[in-house]
Amino acid sequence: xxxxxxxxxxxxxxxxxxxxxxxxxxxxxxxxxxxxxxxxxxxxxxxxxxxxxxxxxxxxxxxxxxxxxxxxxxxxxxxxxxxxxxxxxxxxxxxxxxxxxxxxxxxxxxxxxxxxxxxxxxxxxxxxxxxxxxxxxxxxxxxxxxxxxxxxxxxxxxxxxxxxxxxxx
Amino acid sequence: xxxxxxxxxxxxxxxxxxxxxxxxxxxxxxxxxxxxxxxxxxxxxxxxxxxxxxxxxxxxxxxxxxxxxxxxxxxxxxxxxxxxxxxxxxxxxxxxxxxxxxxxxxxxxxxxxxxxxxxxxxxxxxxxxxxxxxxxxxxxxxxxxxxxxxxxxxxxxxxxxxxxxxxxxxxxxxxxxxxxxxxxxxxxxxxxxxxxxxxxxxxxxxxxxxxxxxxxxxxxxxxxxxxxxxxxxxxxxxxxxxxxxxxxxxxxxxxxxxxxxxxxxxxxxxxxxxxxxxxxxxxxxxxxxxxxx
Ligand SMILES: Cc1cc2nc3c(=O)[nH]c(=O)nc-3n(C[C@H](O)[C@H](O)[C@H](O)COP(=O)(O)OP(=O)(O)OC[C@H]3O[C@@H](n4cnc5c(N)ncnc54)[C@H](O)[C@@H]3O)c2cc1C
Ligand code: FES
Ligand code: FES
Numbered sequence: 339x340x341x342x343x344x345x346x347x348x349x350x351x352x353x354x355x356x357x358x359x360x361x362x363x364x365x366x367x368x369x370x371x372x373x374x375x376x377x378x379x380x381x382x383x384x385x386x387x388x389x390x391x392x393x394x395x396x397x398x399x400x401x402x403x404x405x406x407x408x409x410x411x412x413x414x415x416x417x418x419x420x421x422x423x424x425x426x427x428x429x430x431x432x433x434x435x436x437x438x439x440x441x442x443x444x445x446x447x448x449x450x451x452x453x454x455x456x457x458x459x460x461x462x463x464x465x466x467x468x469x470x471x472x473x474x475x476x477x478x479x480x481x482x483x484x485x486x487x488x489x490x491x492x493x494x495x496x497x498x499x500x501x502x503x504x505x506x507x
Numbered sequence: 508x509x510x511x512x513x514x515x516x517x518x519x520x521x522x523x524x525x526x527x528x529x530x531x532x533x534x535x536x537x538x539x540x541x542x543x544x545x546x547x548x549x550x551x552x553x554x555x556x557x558x559x560x561x562x563x564x565x566x567x568x569x570x571x572x573x574x575x576x577x578x579x580x581x582x583x584x585x586x587x588x589x590x591x592x593x594x595x596x597x598x599x600x601x602x603x604x605x606x607x608x609x610x611x612x613x614x615x616x617x618x619x620x621x622x623x624x625x626x627x628x629x630x631x632x633x634x635x636x637x638x639x640x641x642x643x644x645x646x647x648x649x650x651x652x653x654x655x656x657x658x659x660x661x662x663x664x665x666x667x668x669x670x671x672x673x674x675x676x677x678x679x680x681x682x683x684x685x686x687x688x689x690x691x692x693x694x695x696x697x698x699x700x701x702x703x704x705x706x707x708x709x710x711x712x713x714x715x716x717x718x719x720x721x722x723x724x725x726x727x728x729x730x731x732x733x734x735x736x737x738x739x740x741x742x743x744x745x746x747x748x749x750x751x752x753x754x755x756x757x758x759x760x761x762x763x764x765x766x767x768x769x770x771x772x773x774x775x776x777x778x779x780x781x782x783x784x785x786x787x788x789x790x791x792x793x794x795x796x797x798x799x800x
Contacts, residue, residue, distance in 0.1 A: 345514060364514040367543075387544045389699065391611060400585070400614040406543040407615070408509075408536075410516065411560050455610060476698030477609025 351412040353378075354422030368404035368412055369393045372419060380420035380450035384479075391478035394451035395419050401455045401477070420450040423457070432498065433457060436491040444482035452478050456492045460499055468493070509543060510552040517559050520645055520674060526557045528647060528670045533557045535672060537581055538617045540608075541624050565619070565674055568592045574680035580619030580673045584631075585610070587618060597678055599688035599709065603634045606692045609699050619673045622658070625665045625732065632733040633707040634690050636725035639682050646671035659732040686711045686721075687795035691784040695771075703772045704728045706784035708792050712748065716798045719743045722756065722789065729764035729781055738762035739785065748798045750790075757786035 345364040350357065353376060360375050369386070372378040372395065384392030386405045393405040396418040423431040430438070433456050443449050452475065459466065459474050466474065471489055480488065497504040515530060517523035526533070533555035536542045545551040559565070565581040568590045576596055578587065584604035587593050593601045607613055607621070607630045621629045622642065640655040647670040655676075658665050667673065688709030694700040705727030711720045722743035727733045739759035746752050766777035793800055 363508065365508040365511050367509065370508065387547050388540055388608075388612060388615070391609070394611055397614075401611045402614055403611045406539050408514070408539065408543075408558070408560075410514070411558070413561075458610075473698065474610055477611045 347410050349410055349413045351414060352416045354418055362409045364408070364410050366409040368395070368402075368407040368409050368417075371409035371412070372404060372417075378419045378421055382447055382450060384447070389479070390448070391451040391455070392448055394454050394478070396454050396458060399458065399461065401458045403477075418454065418457070420453055423453070433460060433491070433495045436495045436498075437488070440487045440491040440494065442483060442487040442491040448478055448480040448482075452480070452488055456495070459492060460496060463500075465496065465500055465502070471496075509546050510549075511546065511556055512553050513555045515555070515557045516561060517557060518561065520562060520564065520672070523557065523559050523562065523672050524645060524647055524670050527672065530555055530557060531669065535559060535623070537620045537623075538583065538615045540612055540616045541620055559672060576678040576680075576683060578618055578676045578678070580675055581617045582619075584613035584616050584618070584621075588613070596683040597634075597638060597686075597688070599690050599707065600631065600634050600638070603630050603690040603692070603705075603707065606630055606690075612699075618676055622655070622676065623665055623667060623673050625659060625661075625663045627662060627730065627732050628702045628705065628728045629733075630690075630692060630702060630705060630727075633705040633725040633727040634688065635676060636733045636735055637688065637707040637709055637723045638678055638686075639723075641677040641679065642673060643675040643677055644668070644671045645674040650674070652677065656735065662731040684711070685796075687792050688723075689788040689791035689795065691788050693780050693784060701771075702728055704766070704777050704780050704784065705733075706781065706788050708785060708788035710743075710789070710792045710796050710798075712793070712796045712798050716796070717748055719746050719748055719752065719793075722792075724756075724760060724785055724789070726760070726764055726781060729766045729777065731767075734764065736760040736763040736785070743789075748793055748800050750800050753786050753789045753793075753800060756789050757782045760785045 346361050348361045350359045372381045382392035384390040388403045388406040395404045515526045536556045536558050565579040567579050569577050584607050588601040588605045621631045642653050642658045644651045686709050690707045692702045693704045708724045710722045725735045739756045742759045743756045768774045
């Protein structure tokens with residue numbers, strides 16, 4: 339069998355607010371690098387083909403499945419994982435707390451991915467209908483919760499951040 | 508780790524062309540949502556890749572001096588949908604690509620990748636065919652433009668020549684002027700599913716909104732590559748806007764399409780939804796154009 343040329347490259351990016359630098363194998367996915375080099379274990383390996391959303395991270399504010407993103411592409415990017423949402427003393431952010439309160443977590447495998455998509459939704463500052471929220475959350479699979487509680491957690495946090503009363507369904 | 512032999516990262520378009528000439532066997536990778544998945548599946552295992560992901564000059568939508576709408580090949584689906592020029596001139600394209608996969612795939616996937624993969628079910632493809640899009644390719648001899656219908660050679664194969672990369676999709680002014688369209692993706696699931704059939708119709712009406720000046724319709728998954736239904740288009744041109752016309756137009760698409768049996772749907776069923784989708788998309792396009800029927 340033909341030998342692969344092993345290629346390494348140094349990438350610089352901002353991870354959860356901190357500038358970082360790492361030499362990575364060009365064959366690595368961003369999931370590999372975040373988990374193995376930075377111990378960002380909230381970034382889950384589910385399907386590894388872009389279908390399930392477990393590996394979702396924010397790149398320059400947009401949700402990307404990091405399993406189909408090369409680590410070397412992170413050069414110059416601002417990357418956020420669930421770990422970046424915690425307060426200085428490990429306090430949960432509002433959206434994480436809402437997932438707890440609404441029982442939107444069972445096994446938790448899908449949760450970090452969902453929460454980062456929720457962060458993109460919330461940071462848009464817009465008010466969405468339930469149908470719009472469902473569509474915006476549709477890139478994630480959850481085997482446990484049945485999605486309703488997840489939708490409620492996101493919706494509740496959206497109204498809270500908008501300073502509005504949540505309409506009673 | 509991806510099973511790749513080597514990765515070459517292009518710095519700009521000229522560099523991408525040079526890399527293409529230096530490594531003719533290498534595959535181009537843009538957003539990677541097809542390439543990396545196929546590499547994982549083993550279909551592209553062990554290949555060399557030329558990454559054009561870093562070519563920010565190929566991102567974004569702009570209007571050229573002669574009114575041509577220019578969509579850079581690396582523009583992602585979500586950026587197309589949000590773009591004000593797209594919303595103003597070819598809103599249906601933004602709506603069509605808003606039905607690709609799920610939100611993360613729409614941030615990752617590019618319109619260049621969606622056309623260069625040569626896939627008949629690609630959600631942008633039928634609309635781009637229906638609007639006579641022009642594909643811009645840049646290679647060692649400079650820029651070459653080609654109508655999208657000629658760009659597709661056969662299933663999975665497009666006309667990208669030695670040293671070339673696709674740099675833009677162009678929509679000419681005559682194509683979008685006073686033109687309104689609608690896309691229907693028929694799939695089993697609302698999200699994360701490939702189209703069983705994609706139907707894109709657009710119309711331009713006369714000033715009094717009573718006559719169809721031009722109607723165009725293209726399908727994805729009605730043949731090995733996306734295709735136009737010219738018989739239906741010719742039938743509708745110059746006719747008064749009526750419900751009967753919508754019905755006749757829809758029936759006429761059967762003359763030009765040739766869907767196949769697959770595990771997703773039988774040929775007869777695809778034929779049926781093609782007629783029904785053509786009718787609904789025609790009616791919706793007429794309404795968007797200000798017509799009544
Ligand atoms: C989970 C999932 C769901 C999906 N759902 C849909 C869907 O609903 N509808 C749909 O249409 N697609 C879907 N796709 C497919 C894919 O996202 C799209 O086809 C996307 O447009 C590919 O773009 P990309 O930039 O990621 O392409 P890449 O994977 O980078 O490239 C795709 C192909 O095009 C070539 N290429 C790319 N850019 C250029 C260029 N500028 N010049 C020359 N060649 C180029 C590559 O060599 C490759 O052959 C899905 C994919 C995944 C993983
Ligand atoms: S692990 Fe990345 S989408 Fe499933
Ligand atoms: S909580 Fe188990 S997969 Fe979602």
